[in-house]
Amino acid sequence: MKLNKRHKESVRLLKGDPPKGWEFDSNGNLRPIGWTEFHEEGDDSNYLNLARLDSIVQAPFQDMEVPFSAFRDKVRTVEAGPSSKSPYTQVQMVEVDGVMLPVGVGRGAYQFDYDTAKTAYNRLKQIATDRGMDYPRIEEEELKDVTSLSPEIQDMLFTAHFAKDPATSVESVLTDPDSHADQWYVGHYKGKDEGRKEHFRSLTE
Numbered sequence: 540m541k542l543n544k545r546h547k548e549s550v551r552l553l554k555g556d557p558p559k560g561w562e563f564d565s566n567g568n569l570r571p572i573g574w575t576e577f578h579e580e581g582d583d584s585n586y587l588n589l590a591r592l593d594s595i596v597q598a599p600f601q602d603m604e605v606p607f608s609a610f611r612d613k614v615r616t617v618e619a620g621p622s623s624k625s626p627y628t629q630v631q632m633v634e635v636d637g638v639m640l641p642v643g644v645g646r647g648a649y650q651f652d653y654d655t656a657k658t659a660y661n662r663l664k665q666i667a668t669d670r671g672m673d674y675p676r677i678e679e680e681e682l683k684d685v686t687s688l689s690p691e692i693q694d695m696l697f698t699a700h701f702a703k704d705p706a707t708s709v710e711s712v713l714t715d716p717d718s719h720a721d722q723w724y725v726g727h728y729k730g731k732d733e734g735r736k737e738h739f740r741s742l743t744e
Contacts, residue, residue: 587667587674589691589698595666596702596709603713610712610719611697613743614727618650621742627690647685649697649727656682659700666699701726719743 596607619626631645644652651659660677667674675695681687685696702709707726711718720739728735 585671585673587663587670587672587695589695591672592663592666592695592698595670596698597713600710600713605713605716607698607709607712609716610722611694613719613739614697614723615648617723617739617742618645618727619648627688627693628686630686647688647693648690649685649693651685651693651696653683655700656685656696659696662703663695663699665703697727 593607597603615626619629623629626648629645629647629650631650646652646656660682664674675692677688677692685693688696701707701722704726707722708718712722720736720743723739724730724733724736
C-alpha cells in the first residue's frame with residue numbers, strides 16, 4: 540500500500556516519548572500505533588476503524604434492537620470488573636498467600652490471553668482484507684499484553700473475535716438483549732461454569 544511521503548521522510552521531532560501503544564504522526568499528533576502506516580495522511584476513508592467495524596457487523600440485520608456496542612460495554616464491565624476505573628489496562632490478579640498478584644494471563648478490557656488475542660487479530664485482518672480495507676498493525680509483543688494497545692484497538696479485537704466465532708450469533712446480540720449472557724458465555728468466556736451466566740446478568744442488568 541502507498542505510504543505518505545511526508546510520513547516517511549519528515550516526522551516532527553518532539554520532546555518526550557509518546558505513551559506506550561501510541562506514536563506521533565508527521566503533524567505531531569498522537570495516534571494509535573499503526574494508524575498512519577496504512578493510508579494517506581488525512582485520508583482514512585479506507586481504514587478499518589471501530590465505527591466501520593461495527594457497521595460491517597450490524598449491516599445484515601435490519602431489525603436491530605440494540606447496537607453491538609451495548610453488548611461490548613456489558614462484556615467489558617464483566618471482564619474488567621464493574622469498579623475498574625481503567626478497564627483497558629486491567630491485569631488478571633490472583634490471590635497468593637493473602638496478597639493479590641498480577642500472575643494471571645488475562646490482559647486488558649476483555650482479559651485476552653496471547654492465543655485469544657492472536658486469533659482475534661487474524662479475524663480482524665480477515666474482515667478488512669475481504670473488503671479491501673487497511674487495518675491497524677499490531678506487533679507480537681502487543682498481542683502478548685494487550686494493555687499496550689489503545690482502547691479502540693482492544694474494542695476492535697473483541698468485536699472481530701466474537702463476530703467471526705462459529706459458536707456465536709451476532710443477530711441474537713443485536714435483536715435480543717436477553718441473550719447477551721448466553722452469547723458471552725459461548726463466545727468469550729468459553730468455560731463450563733453455568734453460574735457465570737448469572738454473574739454476567741448480575742453485573743449488567
